[in-house]
Amino acid sequence: MEQQNIYQPYLMEIEKITEEAPMVKTFRLKFTNEEEGNKFSFRTGQFGEYSVFGEGEVTFCVASPHTRKGYIECTFRQAGRVTAELASLSEGDTIGFRGPYGNIFPIDDWKGKNLLFIAGGIALPPMRSVIWSCLDLRDQFKDISILYGARTVEDLVYKNELAEWKERPDVHLVTTVDPGGETPDWSGEVGFVPTILDKMIPVSENTIAIVCGPPVMIKFTFPVLEKYGFKDEQVYTTLENRMKCGLGKCGRCNVGKVFVCKDGPVFTRTQLKELPDEY
Amino acid sequence: MEKELKILKYSDLPKMIEKFISQGYPVLAPVHKGKIVEIEYVQSLDSIALDVLLSTQSAKKAAFPKVEKVLEYTMNKAGVVQHPVDPADSKETILFGVRPCDASGFKSLDAIFGEGPSDQFYLSKKEKTTIISFSCPVADEYCFCTSVGGGPGNTAGSDLQFTSVSKDELLVEILTEKGKKASRIFADLLTEANSAIDKTKFIADVKVVFDLDSVVAKTTASFGNAELWLEQSLRCIGCGACAFVCPTCACFDFQDEQDTKKGVRLRLWDSCGFSLFTLHTSGHNPREVQSQRWRQRIMHKFAYMPEQLKVVGCEGCGRCSRACPVDMNIKEHLTAIREQVTV
Missing domain, CATH: 3.40.50.80 (Nucleotide-binding domain of ferredoxin-NADP reductase (FNR) module)
Known part of the structure; x- marks a missing residue:
């Protein structure tokens, strides 16, 4: 039996691009496979790994509310290699999305x-x-x-x-x-x-x-x-820290023993005070 | 299952390897490659480096290769097409001639890759690997397996373990169902062993140098001890060699490679010792200096993993110390934590 590949993203079509501010854009993303889109759900506070094929992945929150179905949005500032590629894409282009990951705002x-x-x-x-x-x-x-x-x-x-x-x-x-x-x-x-x-x-x-x-x-x-x-x-x-897998395995987003990707990213100030200075 | 004991003649080892290969099992084993000893596929016993204490590289690549394809895709005018990569696409393999610390090192990787949404790239390869380890007749000054719960005759993680009991004979311990299955392939070469045979007479004496519980407790309490980490890491040049030879280090990176029409996403070994490992795009780096990265290496293995995954991320193989270009020695650093830190 074919096993699940946890690193395989959903394919998403860029439905709409909004220029928000200098170097900042919002993408509205629609699942290329409608069935996957219908099954997908997330809760506010969660994030994902967005991929530009050929460049790699980048971590952002889901910027749209979980109360609205059928699409997700991300808003990003063009700052590094992957976001520069992302910013060069047009409506109708395809990107990848893995998620949702992490905990939620309760x-x-x-x-x-x-x-x-x-x-x-x-x-x-x-x-x-x-x-x-x-x-x-x-x-x-x-x-x-x-x-x-x-x-x-x-x-x-x-x-x-x-x-x-x-x-x-x-x-x-x-x-x-x-x-x-x-x-x-x-x-x-x-x-x-x-x-x-x-x-x-x-x-x-x-x-x-x-x-x-x-x-x-x-x-x-x-x-x-x-x-x-x-x-x-x-x-x-x-919180945010640099991430690759989003699943608590790749080893880079931890703050002390806490992984921002799976124990966070949402923390109360009570929890924040228990964390060492590593974010 | 209950352990079974058999005897195998040294002179029959070539036949055993031949049988594995002729029955379609690839064999991974330590092989001399210039000055280092790699774990590679072999075709006969001749190429296997059974004369060395430890391979330079650990055996982890049997289930966690240095580079591994996790995605494949093509691009056309209509968009991107993904061609599913099956994580379970690997063969049943014999990992032969490794040491007990290599075999038991997989328990850390099992915990990391098995926890939460499981990584089938690792787990399915591990599941399909039968581990035949050799107990250690000798050890060197870098070895400290007995201080971290292992030992030169430790069978944890091994499916079969061979111990040299005379110049002609190996004691074969059949330890698991997988080991039993593999032993059937060369059953005609095995004879009954005397059940009174005392294996400990034939293995190295590795002295315990520190109390593990105490090292774990003291490491756990030392996050804020900047002086300790600085003192320990002053020499560290952040080359990452320690992580690359380590049997339990699992940190990884993804990189895409593509030409105009098709591409792959690769998963590659990474190291918390690298300065770019945690660098944010903004320029901010939560582990800005090498002492913080050294702290991460030690605390991950001796504080975070014991607490969260119930496993210590070290087998005491000493590979990191042997590989270190500036002669840092983990055994000495852990002993220093044990001696200097008060909790």
Whole structure:
């Protein structure tokens, strides 16, 4: 009997490409084999290995919500060899996808709570999957607030969706850009994410905070949350480390004894505090 | 199954190998290749290096080759077509003339590749490999198998084990069903053994140099001991030779190779000692300096694997120490952890 090859990807057709920001694109991907697509399911927070045939694989989260079936999306910045090849592809081209891998944001446990999303730069994509997953089940949650910052106005990703969230009465969106990153017509905040978070006076009571961004943003955001009474188990983040297999075998993404690929990528701050400094 | 004991004459070994080959079993065995001893396919006993203590390379490539195809595809105007690669596409093979530390080294690989979604590329090759090991009549100063739970006559992982009991005769221990099946191929060459035969008289005496439980406990507690790792790794040049000769190292990489129309994805050995191993595209590297990479090597084998996979990732074969171009010696480093670290 033929055995399963755990390294064989699904073939995916690039259905739609959206330019999000300089060097940042979103691909909407459809399963080439419809039957595989029907069987496929994932939960928000999970990731996959996307392959450009001939170049290799690259690790991103699934940026679309699990509440929407029939396709997945990924958003990436062109930064290395594989992402450069990926960025050169067109609608209709074929790539590979292995996944879903890793653990999830436990949104079922968050029912009846306020959600505070805090994201910086290119870290909005993993958060966007959770945000839409929760917005698609909007009546299960109380207040939903989103604080999103980027270096410049141009660097903000998902500009159309930010506009949509801004309009929604059931979402409280705050956008900010780093000092000097604003344009004359910028109507959002100017300042670093932790500073703006402090101004928002977040309420910790019955709230889950989901934080995702560059290490320096996370480092300065946690103390602000602490100041407003957020306990470690109320704070979630998602980690990334270099990966090859995504399955806990290839040996490179571990933080101490914990494999980001199979024990993560989602961690509470309580769990994060137990990890050694290796990410 | 209950172990069976037989006697095989040295002079019948060539016939035994001939029988394996004539019945369609490829035979992998240690072979002299210039200055090193590789594990390679052989056609007769003549080419097998039975005179060496240990092959330079470990035997892991029998189930985990240095380079292995995991994908094959062609590209045309309509897109990409994948041509399934069957992970189970391998032959039943005899791995002959390896040492007990090679045979028992597979238990680490079994744990890594078998855990979670299982890697059938490894598991099916391992399943189809019958391991015939030779116990060690001698050992050298790099050997420390007895300190990590093994021994020169350890049968764990072997299907058959041969022990030289006189200048003409080998004691054959039939240890597993797979071993029994293989022994049937040369059953006519086997005679009954005296069940009172004491194998220990014919194997090396390898002194225990440290208490494993203590090394594991102390290693587990040493992540933050930057001074220890720095001191141990000052000489390390990050060449990765230790990982490439190790019977238990399983870290790997993928690389694509293609021409204009077709391509393959290859799985290749990798090493946590390489500086690029964990480098992010952003330039950030969680294991930025060599001492952190040395810490990873030791902690993975002596802290993370024992805790998570219930197996110590070291067989005490000493290959890494023999291969190290700057003369780092794992036995000494582990002894130092045992002596210097307090928990």
